[in-house]
Amino acid sequence: MRKYGILAAALFLSAFVGFAAQEITWMSTQFVPIAEAQFVRNELLKPFAAETGIDVKFIGAEYAEFVSRVEAEYEAGKGEIAVLCGLHGDFVSVVDALADLSGVAVGGTISDTLMKLGRMGGKQAYIPLMQATYLMVVNKKALEYLPEGADIWALTYDDLLQWAKNIYEATGMQKLGIPAGPKSLLHRFIHGYLYPSFTGYQVLAFDSGAAVKMWEYMKELWQYVNPAAPTWDAMDTPLLSEEVWIAWDHTARVKQAIVERPDDFIAIPTTSPDFDAAAKLIEYLTTPEAQVKILQGVGFFPVVAEAAGAVPTGALQILAKGVTAQAGSPDAIVSFIPGGISDEYKKIYKDTFFKFVIRGEPVDVKFLRAQATRLRELYLEADAPYPAPDGG
C-alpha cells in the first residue's frame, strides 16, 4: 500500500483511484513475444511484488486490441487496466484516455528531450520507459576492408557502399545484410533512415528528386547485399553464421549475435535514431536497476541517465556504445514511427523497395507519385499528424 500513491498516479483514468486491490493490470504492446513476457513477469515484476506487495498482471496485446480496449474502458468510465505500455504511436490515438502524469516521480533522471515526446494533448501523456533503436553490427573481419578515410563511428552512406563493394571485390561474396523478409523491419530502414537522411522527410518528400537519387543509391547498394536478404526477418542468425559481416537491424533483433559472440562484433551508428518510447510510470521501472534489467532481458535501451553509464556485463556494452554514439551524433535526425494510421504504410515503403530494388525495375517517378499520394491519404483518412522529422 505504501507505493500505491505512485501507482494511482500512473492510472490513465481518475475513476481508478478508488480501486484499492493489491493486484493491478498492465497492458502492453511491447514485450509481447513469450520469452519477453516471461522475462517481464518473472524477472521484472516478481521483485517488485516482493518489495511492495503489489501484484502486477501483465497482458500483452496487439495494437488493435490495445486501442479498442482503452477506448472501451474510457467510454464506460471504469476499467480494469491500470498501466499502459506502448510505442509513441500507440498512444497518439488514445491521448484523451490518458491521465496527466506531470509531477509523477520517476526512479531516475530522464532527459528533457525524451520527456517532451510524452507531452501531448496539453499534458504529460506518458513517461518514456525504454528506447529501441536500430544500428549496424559489424563483424571484425570486415574492418580491414573499411574504405580509407572513413570513420566507423560516423559512417556515411557513401562509405557504406564503398565498404560493401570493397568486401565484394576482395572476397567475391555479398557480405552486407539488410533484413528484407516478410516480417523484417525493412520499412523502418526506409522510412526512418533512408528517407530522412536523403530527403529530410519521411512522408512529405516521398516522390522528390532526392527520393529518386535515394532509390538509385539503394539499387547500387543492393548489389553488395546478400541475395538471401529477402528471406531474412532478423539479422542475428546471418551474423552468427557469417553469411553477412555488416548488418543493420533493430537492437533486439541483433542482440543474440552479440551476446553469443561478443568478441566478434562491434556496433556502430547510422545517422538517425528512431525512438520507440514506451510509457510506464511506476517508479520501479524507471530506476536504473530495472532499466538495466530490461536491457539485459529484451535488448531495449534505458532512458534513464544513471542507467546509461551502468550497463553492466560485457556483451551488451557493445550495443550500448553504438546506440549512445548514434544518439549523440551532432547531425542525427530523429525520426518517429508513424502512429495512428493504417499499417498499410509499411506496405507502401516495402512495395516501392521491391519494385525498384529486388525486381530491378527503373526508378519511376510516376509510381513514386502514386505511392506518395496513397501514403498521404493514409494520414488524411486517420487525421493523424506526420511523424518527425516531417512535423506534428
Next chain:
Amino acid sequence: MPSPSFSLNIGLMEARLRKLLGTDTLLPYWLLLPTLVFIGVFFLMPLFNAIMLAFRADNGAFTLDYFKKMVADVRFIETLKYTFLLAVTIVPLQLITALAMALLVNTGFRGSRFFLYLFALPLGISDLAAGLIWLSIFTQHGFLNSILYSLGLIERPIYFISYQNIGLTFLAVVVAEHWRATAIVLVILVAGLQMISKDYLEAAEVLGARGWKKVWYVILPMLKPSLQSALIIRTIFALQTFAVVLALAGNIIPVLAGEAYFWHFLYRNSHIASAYAVFLMVISIGMTWFYLRFLRSRMEVIRG
C-alpha cells in the same frame, strides 16, 4: 471378413444407442449431429464471415473495393504467377512419384511395409518445420554447400536461395514441397491399389498382359477414383502452399496464401486479407470442378 467379436460389440453398442436415443429413424441424425455442429461452427461460420468481410465495408455497405485493391496491388500478378507455377510444377511431379512409390510398395516384396512407413514419414512433420529443415540444407552455409565444398566441387558457397536466381530458389521450394507433401498422395494411392480386386489382375495375366501393360490397361483405369481424390486434395493444398515457401523463399517468391496472411497480420486489413482468401477459394472450387468433370471414372475404359 470382420471378426465375430468385433461385430458383436458394434451390435451391442448400437442396441444401447437406439434405446438411449429413441426411434430408429432419428438415430442417423443424432449420429451426424456432432459432425454438423463442428462443421457449422468451425468451418461454415468463419467461411461466411470471411465472405462478408471481403464484400462489406466497415459501414456495412456492399463493395468490390477490396477486390479491386487486391487486383491493383503491385505484387498481385507476380503472386498469381508463382502460385500457379508452383501448383502446376509440384502436383504432376508428386503424382508420378507417389504412383511409382505406391506400385513399389504394393508389389509386396520383403520389407515393403518398411518403405511405406519411410515414405509416409514427412506426413508427421509440420509444414513450417519442413521448410526450416530444407532451409538448413539450402542456405548459404547449409548442409548442401558444406558437402559440395568438402568434396572440392565448389570454391565458394552457391547462393541457392537468392532473389538474383529465382529459378534456383523456385527449385529449392519444389524439392522441399515435393519431399513434404508427396506422402499424402502415396497414402491415397496405396489405399486405392489395395481395393483393386486380384481377379482383374489374374484375368489380365491369363489374357497375356504383363508388366507395364497390366499397369497401363488394368491398374491405372481402376485407380482413377483415387487419382481423382489425390489430385483434388493436392491441388487445393498446393494453391494454399504457404509455410514452406515463406520459410525458404521469404519475399523472393510471393504466393496468394501468403498475401492473405500478410494483409491480415502485418498490414492489419482483414477485408483485403479476406478478398485474397475468397479468391483462393474460388480458384480451388474451379479446379475441383475441372477434375470432377474431366477425370470421371468410366468403367468402359476397362472393358475396352
